[in-house]
Amino acid sequence: MQSLPRQISGGDASLSGGSVARQLVWDLPLRLFHWLLAGLIVFSWWSVTYHHTGWHIWSGCAILTLLIFRLLWGFVGSSTARFSNFLRGPGAVLGYFRGNWRGIGHNPLGALSVLALLLAVAVQVGLGLIAEDEDGMFFGPLATKVSVDTSDKARDIHELWFYVLLGLIVLHLLAILYYRLRGRELTWPMITGRAPAEEGTKPVQRGKWWVALICLAVGIGITRWVIAGAPPF
Amino acid sequence: MRLAVSALCVSLAMLAACGQSNQATGDQPAAASEDMPMVAVPLPKDKALQVMHVRHEGMEAMGKSAKAIARQLKSGSPDLGVIRSSSGAITSFAPKIASLFPAGTGPDVGKTGAKTEIWQTPQDFAAKAHDFERATQAFGLAVQGNDVNAIKASFGNLGKDCKACHDKYRAEMHH
Numbered sequence: 001m002q003s004l005p006r007q008i009s010g011g012d013a014s015l016s017g018g019s020v021a022r023q024l025v026w027d028l029p030l031r032l033f034h035w036l037l038a039g040l041i042v043f044s045w046w047s048v049t050y051h052h053t054g055w056h057i058w059s060g061c062a063i064l065t066l067l068i069f070r071l072l073w074g075f076v077g078s079s080t081a082r083f084s085n086f087l088r089g090p091g092a093v094l095g096y097f098r099g100n101w102r103g104i105g106h107n108p109l110g111a112l113s114v115l116a117l118l119l120a121v122a123v124q125v126g127l128g129l130i131a132e133d134e135d136g137m138f139f140g141p142l143a144t145k146v147s148v149d150t151s152d153k154a155r156d157i158h159e160l161w162f163y164v165l166l167g168l169i170v171l172h173l174l175a176i177l178y179y180r181l182r183g184r185e186l187t188w189p190m191i192t193g194r195a196p197a198e199e200g201t202k203p204v205q206r207g208k209w210w211v212a213l214i215c216l217a218v219g220i221g222i223t224r225w226v227i228a229g230a231p232p233f
Numbered sequence: 234m235r236l237a238v239s240a241l242c243v244s245l246a247m248l249a250a251c252g253q254s255n256q257a258t259g260d261q262p263a264a265a266s267e268d269m270p271m272v273a274v275p276l277p278k279d280k281a282l283q284v285m286h287v288r289h290e291g292m293e294a295m296g297k298s299a300k301a302i303a304r305q306l307k308s309g310s311p312d313l314g315v316i317r318s319s320s321g322a323i324t325s326f327a328p329k330i331a332s333l334f335p336a337g338t339g340p341d342v343g344k345t346g347a348k349t350e351i352w353q354t355p356q357d358f359a360a361k362a363h364d365f366e367r368a369t370q371a372f373g374l375a376v377q378g379n380d381v382n383a384i385k386a387s388f389g390n391l392g393k394d395c396k397a398c399h400d401k402y403r404a405e406m407h408h
Contacts, residue, residue: 137303151300
């Protein structure tokens with residue numbers, strides 16, 4: 001078991017060593033993003049499986065909004081949300097395996113999982129935007145911008161890509177289980193935002209709530225433009 | 234030649250369907266026919282595969298037409314000529330649908346998206362096929378006019394009837 005998505009407190013050291021206090025790790029916008037995304041992915045699967053294709057398309061548009069929000073929040077959000085703080089090179093990942101990582105937020109290995117999940121969801125949304133159903137009755141908002149063949153091919157890949165996404169989600173859940181068996185609880189911190197951290201851990205620099213609202217507004221704005229068929233300005 | 238084969242298949246299928254409905258309207262109560270859905274004599278396999286082929290090609294052609302029509306209706310300036318010519322594949326095939334599902338053309342015989350439920354609830358299936366046929370007639374009339382909104386509305390109704398049948402009677406099929 002080598003694929004571990006996320007680590008909350010310092011290094012891989014046991015929490016029993018050193019003094020430990022709960023402190024903020026994930027800000028509210030990030031937690032909302034996480035659970036809304038999880039919920040909408042489940043809803044997207046459910047709605048299309050039970051032939052609510054219209055709802056499925058709306059769900060995909062909502063996920064697009066979330067992704068745009070997350071992308072922006074990854075540049076201007078709290079320190080643990082910023083890509084520049086958690087995306088690191090292979091050296092850091094190797095270092096993590098050797099136990100040379102201290103900090104809060106995504107560890108170097110978990111960051112790869114986060115990146116893979118976000119990219120996989122983005123690919124899935126992109127395919128859905130240009131896909132059309134088999135009967136020519138339901139269309140992604142950009143489906144008529146491409147040819148019938150392209151749109152049909154996009155639907156086929158969209159159906160297959162779900163299994164890629166599913167695989168990453170299963171890996172994500174297994175990793176959470178793995179950490180729990182090793183005494184590190186990850187789910188509760190994603191709900192409350194707080195996790196035990198060794199004393200002296202650099203605290204999270206919080207993003208501003210109004211910046212989060214701007215990110216969300218931009219996400220909604222771009223999504224509405226896409227739903228309108230991406231008209232030229 | 235191909236047309237002749239298709240016509241032959243359709244007439245065979247119609248004969249088979251007649252046989253089926255005769256039995257369904259016989260002295261057996263409806264519940265009994267639902268318990269024994271395969272009472273009609275199934276088509277021989279080669280004939281069955283021909284019917285299934287005609288069925289598949291026709292359905293696919295309707296799907297292609299619907300996609301072409303939808304692209305026009307979604308564009309700023311729909312080309313009524315394209316809509317009219319594409320509608321032909323739908324309006325001409327729709328009346329044949331009810332007859333293209335004789336007993337013995339289910340998933341146990343060959344590759345098909347047709348679910349066995351079709352032959353378990355044949356009356357409901359026939360009713361849905363009939364609804365669809367009527368919707369295509371209305372659509373055929375609408376495309377003769379120049380009222381794009383009327384065409385859109387009637388195309389939307391058509392889509393609902395496609396979906397009503399597909400949701401219940403079509404399995405996921407990847408090709």
